[in-house]
Amino acid sequence: MTDTTSNVELSDDTFRRHRLAGYLIAAIGIAALAVAPFLGIYPIFLMKLLCFALFACAFNLMLGYVGLLSFGHAAFFGMAAYVAGHAVKVWGIGTVFGIAAGTLTAGIMGLVFGAIAIRQKGIYFAMITLALAQMVFFFCLQAPFTHGEDGIQGIPRGTVFGLIDLRDTLTMYYFVAVIFAAGFFVLHRTVHSPFGQALKGIRENEPRMISLGYPVALLKVLAFTMSAAITGLAGATKAIVFQSATLTDVNWHMSGEVVLMTLIGGMGTILGPVAGAGIVIALQNYLSTIGSWVTVVMGAIFVICVLTFRRGIVGEILARTRR
Amino acid sequence: MSIKSVALASTALAALAAMVGAAQADISDNVVKIGVLNDRSGLYADLSGEGSVVAARMAVEDFGGKVGDADIEVVSADHQNKPDVGSSIAREWIDQDGVDVIVDVPTSSVALAVQQVTSEKDTAFLDSGAGSTALTNDQCAPTFVHWTYDTYAMSVGTGKAVVEQGGKSWFFLTADYAFGHQLEKDTSAVVKENGGEVLGSVNHPLSTSDFSSFLLQAQASGADVIGLANAGGDTTNAIKQANSFGIVQGGQKLAALLGFITDVDALGLDVAQGLTLTTGFYWDRTDETREFADRFAEKMNGQKPTMVQAGVYSAVTHYLKAVDEIDDDGGEAVVTQMKKMPINDFFAENGKIREDGRMVHDMYLVEVKSPDQSEGKWDYYNIVKTIPGDEAFQPLDKGSCKLVSN
């Protein structure tokens, strides 16, 4: 901080360039979302990818920006799927309200989980979230409305306020794409807001933030609630896409999967989780024909990832281009 | 693009797709494509898995590799026991790869999810691996056939036979999952019907490794029979531990309500001997079954087919016959034709497919051999009794399938 003026100029300049690049990436992203189904990529696969990408992005808000590893995010994902599925199928409140109900439920759960867990750090935080998520799993197993391991099946896709029919796959795809874009935008704005900066500050140096007078615990709970709510949005949307909600979504393996996605893509980057989700979902999809080696290949990817490119794919690219 | 124009564009596309679809009245693309969708790496990999794919291939070969002048192809995939993975593979197969029939699909939640897709897309679905009776009740579909077994047939056959042999009072160890409760419910009903009584039950979490606590409770109940309303690793662990706790030696009998030959293999005859269970197929029953099993074993490192794998062979063969008959591979059309033709092969004698999609065939009550009686690996069962198909499966009038006219 010797030459303040040039520093400001530089940051102003880079800021403008960054903003430009940001707009460019956003435009490319929206264009890609719009044309993807016409490039021969299967729309259902794309929808699944978007749901998981949103899930991973929401998860990344905690891991990448607050530095807390939650091992219980499956609870939000799966519970929102159940609530949305039940609300749409049994109560018949319509697709949009169903998804909203799922999101809200996940948000409230996030608030509760956050309030309980937030004073823990590191592995203890991971374990307490895991513990809470296991209790949610138990609840889902016991509660009659989830139909045990059969799950809620045959959830109607319905319409958007009676105007747009979602039974058509392509329409459904654009519906999901809009949800994804909205969720992604909210996350993006959050990360770049003063709130997001404060979160990063907590990640880097928590005692300092406390001494600066930030209400650290409150900020963390808020971040956790938000992460949970958007995870719920992803889960509820997935339930509508696949017309089913089952125990798989609440299982702790699902929490592990989202960690994998975020790690492979690059935690703490905006696009990393999207890339990671894309890779994992694509692997699950396309490896499914090679039979029993799927698990081994997934494990090997984990290992290689941790040993060679710890920053994840997007993180690694960013690191190289900056150099 | 506004939402409206998107909707418009997509409606136009959908209409186009529908037109393309309607143009194919007979065998689509002149290929009959069979998709074997099952578990390749998880809990059910041994009883379905690669073996089911081999069985489907054998059925195609034996059929001559062609229906009329259409080729037959077999594709396969692993649904990893996840309903979303299963249903997206099913959709993609149907939409993109032109798969005409999906077979096997163990794991009830996945089968139910696939059922949604196939009934929506008019594709035949022949399930061999899943046990849920919901598939032919509330969730039944005109494109669906449930081929090999269901939880009702497995539990009721065993329950009835055991009561007849004098096992009057029962205690259940039930997996705390829908299928476990269903097994317990169906078996309890048949036990009471035949003059037995149910003394109690205990629900255990799925994938419990230690059963001794539950076994002690069962032992303390003093029941004649301990009914194992669970599956796979839970059943084998419970049996193995019951043995070491002297439960069988103490005079109580075990009944596996959902036991497979792979479970017996995992236990070994030392432990499993004397166990009673119901099966839809046993390889060493007739000359035909032996002939099939030998050919199968050659391709599978000596493993004999399970009932699920044999069922896949039988289902695929019957499907191809029906396609050949009507020269069409639309889901409902073929299944309707399949329902008209009786099934006669090594798997089923005079089998028939009911309105609700249940394939009705004889089931076999078997007792596991002692090590002295067995001549080697896979020589595990003595067939005690043949349960006629009409008795083995849930009667139509007790079902809740909307396809059944009253």
Added chain:
Amino acid sequence: MQEILGVPAPLLFGQLLIGLINGSFYALLSLGLAVIFGVLNVINFAHGALYMMGAFVAWLLLHHLGIGYWPSLLVAPLIVGVFGIVIERTMLSRLYDLDHLYGLLLTFGLALIIEGTFINFYGVSGQPYAPPEILTGGHNLGFMFLPTYRAWVIVASLIVCIGTWLLVERTRLGAYLRAAVENRELVRAFGINVPLMMTLTYGFAVALAAFAGVLAAPVYTVSPIMGQHLIIVVFAIVVIGGLGSILGSILTGLGIGIVEGLTKTFYPEASSTVVFVIMAIVLILRPNGLFGRPRE
């Protein structure tokens, strides 16, 4: 018959004893996890897979080489321990200075590879493994029938657990280990080969898991997925006991076994969830676990 809370007293004693037996399995496994965490600062998610490997190696030894239970009890842990040493040298050792997260993810990946490979070759249904002749049968204790093999499990695992604890707390080698846990650099400065010590520690802890696996082989079905569900339970036990606390992990392991046994009597459906309830409560009340000390 006397009753306690509606359950006949003899049945309750039986459940307590059985809980203790299961607890001794937990203790063996959580002990290894705790040692690894204490010394290497790694959360070994592959522990369940290595436990499975122990059981499987015993089965393979019997099946292919005709080596029976007793030699296997020694040989299988040795083989798996060497395997662990290879893992530590080639992979884990590169991660010591990083966040816990990476060690956890690496070992999670390893667990998938190990389990997947075994599934591929041996299927998931499992393989039979009989207990040795001398340990078959059982004794009637009046309130329950105790299989001899189960009694042996308690004895064997308690001996190993106490032995390990004594090794760490009472010997010079243990003193080095504890010192390395406190301050790795300082111990290195005293001329002790810390990397070697860490390698051997990992090998030893992995061998403990394999030992538990061999002990478990005659009780449970030897299957590639036998460790899958165990790992997060054992994990929870270590956290409840206090990460890195050896005595804590042993006592908690036994305690959780008993609590689970009681849950199986009073609310069986919840018996696999109860450990997580306890973990949540303990972490809220005592953030460092029951026996843990605050650490940074």
